[in-house]
């Protein structure tokens with residue numbers, strides 16, 4: 429006689445495919461007995477070769493969730509579309525922004541990327557648009573809520589085979605000029621996968637950052653200089669634009685690089701924004717740089733240029749940087765997180781810029797203002813303390829020290845099991 433026993437709660441495995449003790453190539457596989465879901469599938473872009481997350485067969489993949497468009501969360505996803513077409517879930521604006529960011533990656537990368545435009549196209553055709561709310565993915569139910577990080581960003585609560593796993597994605601729990609803060613409503617959890625980008629740093633209060641930005645830009649311009657603000661094309665460029673406009677900055681503002689396309693796309697999605705009219709007004713006064721001739725003219729004038737890329741790894745911001753590096757009246761104001769090893773980070777730490785092996789001290793002014801779209805140290809701990817149940821906590825998406833320090837403090841302050849996993853680590857629930 430065969431006795432069939434009903435299994436109420438299966439064993440669920442969570443494997444870290446990437447973003448273990450590093451910022452970049454986020455990827456987490458959640459595998460039950462009946463379902464397999466992937467949370468993010470990003471790329472790690474550094475000065476050296478790009479690096480990718482671990483892989484899994486796309487055949488039995490019920491769905492890929494992309495929490496937001498940044499390449500460290502989306503950049504390797506097309507790899508699954510060479511032979512299969514697993515459904516991929518993202519918000520409408522994430523889909524549009526992912527398209528331009530990955531196209532740009534394919535276009536600009538000097539190194540081999542293991543897929544082409546065709547796979548990106550197939551991926552976008554396999555996209556199921558999501559908004560805030562609950563969706564069935566395979567046998568799992570997934571609830572998406574605003575993450576307050578960039579337009580279209582969400583966090584994901586996965587209920588799979590009797591287990592509840594919450595993934596913060598990149599998250600910000602304070603309001604910014606552009607976005608409304610994340611306020612996730614969560615039930616009792618079995619696991620939380622939480623970003624640790626700024627787990628050791630409390631940000632300056634937002635108003636202070638805004639004031640410092642406006643003051644610095646004003647000083648530079650009134651001293652006859654050009655202030656270059658390298659900014660991520662998605663989110664930060666629009667935020668900076670809104671802040672300058674909001675504070676009545678009266679000098680010229682130009683926008684260049686991918687920041688232009690992203691700004692126009694984001695303005696088309698007012699529902700994603702805290703105050704859509706602020707962005708629209710700011711856009712109306714901006715000079716949209718059309719090409720090399722415009723750039724040359726700008727370099728002869730005083731004013732502000734907002735341009736991707738945010739860490740000076742390429743794009744139009746580097747074109748300005750080449751010129752202003754030797755001009756003491758000019759300034760570069762870094763406003764984004766600078767990954768170690770990137771030109772932006774080297775400039776910030778050592779005041780040097782140039783091709784590898786030819787780094788030279790710059791003569792322009794260099795400032796870094798910590799405009800984060802991620803929670804700082806206290807906000808992250810508050811978030812952890814607000815979690816219900818007794819979840820295992822994985823601290824990911826941070827430099828090694830941030831992840832390990834965060835995990836230690838969580839253990840001490842909450843008694844939860846907490847880990848700073850590395851790539852390939854697997855957890856059973």
Ligand SMILES: [Zn+2]
Pocket residue numbers: 496498577598
């Ligand atoms: Zn992000």
Ligand SMILES: [Zn+2]
Pocket residue numbers: 452498500501598825
């Ligand atoms: Zn990220």
